Amino acid sequence: MIYVISAIPALGSLVVINRIEPYVLGMPFVLFWAILWVCLTSVFLIIANKLDPATEGEEDG
């Protein structure tokens, strides 16, 4: 399950929507799309980290 979650952003970021319109947040769509996936990567990895049993019980400094 966590493998699937972490694989989604990797695959998603490779889907390139190669167009300028519509502008989102002032950016051409193709650029907005790339940024969106960078942000989503963070979301997915943090979810995966929460679900990952290996994370529990480890100290961090």
Add this chain to the structure above:
Amino acid sequence: MNEALLVILFFLVLCIWLGLQARKGKNMSLEQWAIGGRGFGSFLLFFLIAGEMFTTYTFLGASGGAYRSGMPPALYAFNCFYFVIAYWLLPPIWRYAKKNNVISQSDFYDKKYNSPALGVLVAVISVISIIPYLIMQLKGLGIIVSEASYGSISPNVAIVVSVIAITIYVTASGMHGVAWTAVIKDIMILTVVVFMGIYFPLHYYGGLQPMFEAIDTAKQGFLIFPEQGLSISWFISATIMTALAFYMFPHMLAGVFSAKSQKSLRWNAGVMPIYQVIIIFSLFIGFSAILQVPNLEGAEADLALFKLAKMSFDPWFVGVIGASGAMAALIPSSLVLTATATILSKNVYKVWRPNTSDEQLQRLSRMLVPVISIVTLYFTFNGGESIFTLYLMAYSFMAQLFPALFFSLWKKNPVTVQGAFAGMIVAILIVIYSTTSGTTLATLFPSLPHVIQDLDVGLAVLLINIAVTLGVSAVTRKTSIGMEEDIKQASGMDKTS
């Protein structure tokens, strides 16, 4: 002596001071010097590893790339693969390193495959690829400082002075010095890049959308991927390639080894993407320059940022930009120097002279820092090419180390020492050949569709690498015990001294 120069000098001195300060209260063993005694928590680790995304490339390369070729190289700056790979690959690497006392990237291969000779091969490949990487940083630094000082300092003088500075604090403090200067560097770069990235589009175009619309009108097709050349297939293959290579660099793995726990590594992987988004401001700078300072050709395009900054700001602020740009080059360089010195002493010298004590190794590593600096300086002054090309070549080399490392993390490693050797050597030879002769998939197979022609050469080589590695491994698996001796003798590493 102008204002800009004073600001730059101030930050250079601050860097040295911080770097030297970092060693206080540390008993400098090799482990302390090379990887900070495996004691860096999430905070320092973040600046060490995530900070690697903000180098001269962010500063000049990303903005220059956007200026020169529009959207494709701009998008290339966003690479989600880095983080997914970091999330899965780094914790097991760290675990193994901690358990087996691994302190350098070549060590890892040496211990995993139980072959010092493989460690030497990896060391040689890394040092060869890290030289262009260092040169890229230094060249960038020279340009930045020279520009920011309004030409009163030549790039070469700037490079020499900076190299002396990092040599001082790296020799003294090693990884500790690097970590603390990295924090300052990132804070500065973020502030400067975000500010300019917002200011330029607003000031010159009245906003982001008007800016992109103006560019689209002036330069048709500049904002999307073209049919060929920097096409979508180039983008995808180059993205995967750099992500695979990113963590193979000796200085990146050294950063990983310096982590205190696996948790800090995973946390890092999760937060890094947010940090990467900031590169977008660097791109905005490049895009704003397209119509404001037109007609910069070739390597000149990397100066787009500075040309625009000088048009717009007071000298003292240009100095701040220059200082943060210089630090963007200095910190990765110092990380690279630390890692390279460690590799050369631990994985090359020690194999040659197995009786060297840890104390001697530690001293040798530190002595090697100035030597490597001088060698790098030599090549910096005797080479050409624009920043982007050098950057990609180093990556093609490093990606070739990936298969042997990846398979070694499996429960049952399908790769033998011979396989690892064969794969790396074949792949490296092909990369050298294709780079020096300018061979790409397009020149090899002119009849193929562009989708395939535009693929990154490194990725194609990587596939050959994997095939050779697994092929040779399958053959040698049966006869591996006798062969291992042969390999060691053949490579001359088992010298009876």
